[in-house]
Amino acid sequence: MLMGGRRRLCLAAALVLVVVCASATSGDAGVTSAYRRKAEATVDMPMDADVFRVPAGYNAPQQVHITLGDQMGTAMIVSWVTPNELGNNTVMYGTSPEKMEMRAVGTHTRYDYFNYTSGFIHHCTLKNLKHSTKYYYAMGFGHTVRTFWFTTPPKPGPDVPFKFGLIGDLGQTFDSNSTLSHYEENDCGAVLFVGDLSYADNYPLHDNNRWDTWARFTERSAAYQPWIWTAGNHELDYAPEIGEEKPFKPFTHRYPTPYRAAGSTEPFWYSVKIGSAHIVVLASYSAYGKYTPQWTWLHDELATRVDRTQTPWLIILMHSPWYNSNGYHYMEGETMRVSSSSGSSTPRSTSCSRDTNADAPVYVTIGDGGNIEGIADNFTEPQPGYSAFREASFGHATLDIKNGTHAYYAWHRNHDGAKVVADGVWLTNRHNMPTDDA
Numbered sequence: 001m002l003m004g005g006r007r008r009l010c011l012a013a014a015l016v017l018v019v020v021c022a023s024a025t026s027g028d029a030g031v032t033s034a035y036r037r038k039a040e041a042t043v044d045m046p047m048d049a050d051v052f053r054v055p056a057g058y059n060a061p062q063q064v065h066i067t068l069g070d071q072m073g074t075a076m077i078v079s080w081v082t083p084n085e086l087g088n089n090t091v092m093y094g095t096s097p098e099k100m101e102m103r104a105v106g107t108h109t110r111y112d113y114f115n116y117t118s119g120f121i122h123h124c125t126l127k128n129l130k131h132s133t134k135y136y137y138a139m140g141f142g143h144t145v146r147t148f149w150f151t152t153p154p155k156p157g158p159d160v161p162f163k164f165g166l167i168g169d170l171g172q173t174f175d176s177n178s179t180l181s182h183y184e185e186n187d188c189g190a191v192l193f194v195g196d197l198s199y200a201d202n203y204p205l206h207d208n209n210r211w212d213t214w215a216r217f218t219e220r221s222a223a224y225q226p227w228i229w230t231a232g233n234h235e236l237d238y239a240p241e242i243g244e245e246k247p248f249k250p251f252t253h254r255y256p257t258p259y260r261a262a263g264s265t266e267p268f269w270y271s272v273k274i275g276s277a278h279i280v281v282l283a284s285y286s287a288y289g290k291y292t293p294q295w296t297w298l299h300d301e302l303a304t305r306v307d308r309t310q311t312p313w314l315i316i317l318m319h320s321p322w323y324n325s326n327g328y329h330y331m332e333g334e335t336m337r338v339s340s341s342s343g344s345s346t347p348r349s350t351s352c353s354r355d356t357n358a359d360a361p362v363y364v365t366i367g368d369g370g371n372i373e374g375i376a377d378n379f380t381e382p383q384p385g386y387s388a389f390r391e392a393s394f395g396h397a398t399l400d401i402k403n404g405t406h407a408y409y410a411w412h413r414n415h416d417g418a419k420v421v422a423d424g425v426w427l428t429n430r431h432n433m434p435t436d437d438a
């Protein structure tokens with residue numbers, strides 16, 4: 001459904017594409033829950049759903065997922081869980097399934113959460129990979145061996161094409177499953193995930209078995225292409241009432257990020273380069289005021305490490321818009337504020353500035369992978385002039401960077417075939433096309 005009656009796609013210049021995943025803050029929890037009852041119901045898939053099935057075989061590796069292991073795309077972190085015993089930490093890999101002759105030895109971790117104890121969580125970094133190369137990899141030696149594959153991203157450069165998926169607020173409902181299925185029909189090389197993974201915290205005691213089911217569910221994509229993780233509020237798992245006072249405990253044990261390679265001090269903010277894009281991941285739930293470690297890192301990142309001549313596309317991922325923050329100096333003087341909703345759980349709006357200011361970034365809010373909190377369709381009326389398109393539906397987006405000047409952003413609605421694009425817009429890059437004010 002198209003809310004607001006007006007559909008205005010503007011071809012604003014993309015200096016920076018900011019992707020946020022707006023979500024409910026504690027302050028409007030009441031509004032959200034009242035709203036949830038009214039909205040189209042969306043329920044979690046049951047524990048015995050096919051997508052949660054434990055792979056066959058004693059101690060079989062499960063919940064396999066990969067993410068970039070360095071900034072340049074020549075390393076990949078492979079993560080998996082063994083349920084019964086530690087097992088072998090080794091990943092064997094190579095460019096053909098018959099010749100996985102290279103080896104990397106990982107580390108493992110476990111954690112307790114109230115009365116839950118995780119399986120053996122393995123992380124293993126494969127290094128010195130070649131760009132744009134298909135690798136096969138296997139783990140579980142000694143008991144049950146499973147084999148997967150991925151293609152490394154191309155060498156970063158000013159005109160390198162790359163197609164990204166954009167997913168947020170995925171959860172593990174039936175809608176989440178269709179979002180993932182539709183996403184898989186696109187030929188994307190990586191997912192930019194803007195936070196809120198499993199929604200395990202919606203369960204009593206934050207039932208961490210729901211972190212396990214989520215990782216088994218997403219394995220069918222996340223084992224085969226890197227997912228770039230952003231922490232959302234549903235990753236906090238802060239529950240002092242049950243003695244869980246360390247924020248992000250399940251998330252940090254399960255989902256490593258290449259933050260050290262990016263000069264960061266915490267896993268929640270970091271950057272990677274893929275193709276012609278420099279991707280900065282920011283942490284909405286870590287301190288970001290002036291002179292905090294995150295602020296300092298971002299300041300240095302933008303001042304010294306972002307090189308628009310090499311990576312003209314600058315993509316900022318964050319979970320929650322910092323509307324009330326003026327702590328970040330790159331936001332200072334930004335004349336555009338794009339948002340679609342009244343502050344409750346915002347599903348998504350694709351919004352472009354109609355501001356003629358050439359420095360205005362394109363701002364995309366996406367956050368409707370299928371989470372159980374339901375669809376937020378309570379948009380402000382009338383639709384504000386700055387809002388180009390908004391729709392309350394579940395789905396995902398793709399960002400198809402063609403070269404240093406052109407990228408196509410598309411929104412794919414569930415209940416359509418994945419090939420049906422509900423919203424699409426060409427973005428042009430101001431860095432390379434400073435005079436284009438289409």
Ligand SMILES: *[C@@H]1O[C@H](CO)[C@@H](O)[C@H](O)[C@H]1NC(C)=O
Nearest residue numbers: 045049050051174177178181
């Ligand atoms: C999830 O989607 C997959 C692929 O479309 C399908 O095979 C599976 O049966 C679905 N599972 C559920 C529980 O909807």
Ligand SMILES: *[C@@H]1O[C@H](CO)[C@@H](O)[C@H](O)[C@H]1NC(C)=O
Nearest residue numbers: 113114115116117204205207
């Ligand atoms: C954890 O505690 C809850 C509530 O008392 C209980 O239902 C559940 O079975 C317990 N789980 C384990 C693994 O002991």
Ligand SMILES: *[C@@H]1O[C@H](CO)[C@@H](O)[C@H](O)[C@H]1NC(C)=O
Nearest residue numbers: 088089090092103140141142
């Ligand atoms: C783990 O598996 C690898 C690959 O098969 C093997 O070379 C290595 O010896 C195994 N390690 C142990 C401790 O069994």
Ligand SMILES: *[C@@H]1O[C@H](CO)[C@@H](O)[C@H](O)[C@H]1NC(C)=O
Nearest residue numbers: 031034035038342343378379
């Ligand atoms: C929609 O949002 C407005 C403004 O925040 C609020 O007053 C109204 O109650 C909301 N409606 C529903 C159905 O949630």
Ligand SMILES: *[C@@H]1O[C@H](CO)[C@@H](O)[C@H](O)[C@H]1NC(C)=O
Nearest residue numbers: 159401402403404405406407
């Ligand atoms: C960049 O891609 C756009 C869209 O595909 C195309 O029209 C344009 O010619 C390309 N530019 C160059 C320099 O190839």
